[in-house]
Amino acid sequence: MLSWALIFFVVAIIAAVFGFGGIASASAGIAQILFFIFLVLFVVSLIMGMARRG
Structure with a gap:
């Protein structure tokens, strides 16, 4: 999407x-x-990744 x-x-x-x-x-x-859609999806992805590890 960034591309x-x-x-x-x-x-x-x-x-x-x-x-x-x-x-x-x-x-x-x-x-x-x-x-902005890319940024929102990126942040959601980071939060979901942190939630799975912890």
Whole structure:
């Protein structure tokens, strides 16, 4: 999921360089949402791993 967020971020950067503001904004928004979902799942995974050991 982090790789998809990175891909959308790169697409947003390239679109912004070429002047496609709408596409850049949409891609940056998608990348941000995917990154936050990744963070939430990562933290949940860490907590579940700690709970199993202890």
